[in-house]
Amino acid sequence: MGKVRIVGGGLTGIIAALQAHRLGCRDIELFEQYGELGGSLLPRTDHGLELRQTRHYFGTRGDAQRALLEWHGVAFDDFDNRCGSVSPGAGGEPAFVEGFGGPSLAARQTALVEPAGESLADRLRAYPHDIEQALSRYCQWSLGVWLDEVHESAAGPLGIGRVHPRAADTTTLAELKRADDLYDALYGLPGHMWGRTQGSQASLPRDGFAGLFAAAGRALAGLGVKIHLGSMISPREAIAACRPGEALVWAAGPAPLYKAVGVTAPKPLVRSGAAYVFKAKTELKPFWLQNFTASGAVFRISTYESRGETLLTAECVAEAGDAELRREIRRLMSGFGQVQLKEQLLAAVEPRQGLTSMAEAKATKALRGKLAQSLGPAFVSGCWSAERPEDAFARIGSALAAALEPAQQVRTATAA
Incomplete structure (x- = not known):
């Protein structure tokens, strides 16, 4: 089976290497610019304590990403995924809602309209006016930029993927969510209000994130993956070296690739x-x-x-x-x-991570198109926009399988 080169030694790059090995590839190289695996999830430490700068959880037993890591020696502990939110309440007092991590807003109406575009502002305009105004105030406070310049994918990192309208009838809203994808995507309910337990359990690596990456490094080395720490292959070199039946997984950020393929680099949403x-x-x-x-x-x-x-x-x-x-x-x-x-x-x-501008989204789309023209299925992108871990896992796995399929076909034909 063909060669797989992976650029970026964070969690995405590690998972891609394990997926490639599971698919039968035995010629895998991983390039990481820093001296350790882990990327943005590798925590700083103080006397052995992990100082985690952001929240990251894994799924429960049976989650595909966790299962792959467990197969290679990473242990996890389940826990009750307790959460809450603090939202604007009556008379300026805060409204505390347990069991729901999104905004809980007083709303006179719940009717939605289809978003007219892909900006964060377009997404917010899909809500009734009072919800739109409350969310806009929050986003302006959090970002300090025009929301028409921000891509809708920022809703996830901002925590506003779903809104709980406090005054809405729970039974009616639950029925709307079950019947209409738009309502399900934009509205949420605390799990205890409608019997949904999804997300009520999560897991963390038993030995911390530093332990996870150390165990993953040992597992990759044991599988024969060639790990190059403190080393980054240039985009032009990586693209030129990729052949049919091989795969180039760019698990790092896309910034170095724009110039290499002739796409104008976008202005990032710096925050x-x-x-x-x-x-x-x-x-x-x-x-x-x-x-x-x-x-x-x-x-x-x-x-x-x-x-x-x-x-x-x-x-x-x-x-x-x-x-x-x-x-x-x-x-x-x-x-x-x-x-x-x-x-x-x-x-x-x-x-801050996961906040994409409209210019970045447009440029990334053009970048993917250019890379598809030059490399076809051989190019596999990492998580360049906000994406659920389970979706990213499935996408990268299927993309790797498609990239490596020509080499498998050649081997089958030769054997015949």
Whole structure:
């Protein structure tokens, strides 16, 4: 079977290498520009504690991505996926909703219209006016840019994939969600309100994310995957070297590819955020909540355990002073349980992930087209836009199978 080259040693690149081996490929090379596998999910550490700057969970037993990692030695622990949200309430008071991580908004109507385009603004205009206005305020607070310039895929990373209209009749809305894809895509209900348990359980790697990537590295080496750390193959070299029956998996970001194929590089949606990690004392672990009030600095809080220590991560739209930050965390958590914050272990300012501009979406589409013309099915893209892990897993697996099929056909014909 043909060769597979993978550019990018984050979770996507690791999964692609394991998928390629499962498909029968035994000539696999993986290039990672940094000195360790893990990409953006590899956490910083402090005395062995993992300082996770964002939330990332895996599915329960039977989830395809988790099952592949488990087959190669990564252990996972299931947990109750407890979450909540803080939204604008009556009289300016916050509305705390447990069991639902999206915005919960007072709405007089729930009728939807089909989105007229692919921008985030188009998506918001599909809602009734009062919901649209509340979501627009939140997005402006979180992003600080014109929403017509933002692609609709940003709804997921912003946490507004689905909205809970608080005043709506639960039975009627549940029926609409079951009968109409648009209602199901744009509206949500806390699971306990309509008997849906999907997402109520999740899992995390038993030895942390650093342990996951260390185990994955050992597994890849044991499978004979050639891992090149601190090394990146150039786009032109990688494209030129790809032959029919081989595959080039670009699991890194697409930025280096534009010039290589003659597509004008887009202007990215540059938005930095701040992340703070504290030692904490709380019964809410693991737990996460999102703030949709469009006030303060914190947009998401998550708690987790690392080496027996409870840690709390606050993801913010901007930097915040320590005293102000502690007050805001306690205020947002007060609707769900008590939290005591201890010493701060990390303060980091980095670009926020998953936020795509309309210009980037257009350029990425053109880039995929150019690569399809030159390489056909041999080119496999990574997660260049917001995508559910299970969808990305299936897409990359089927794309690898299609890319490697010509080599399998040649082998079959030769054997005959």
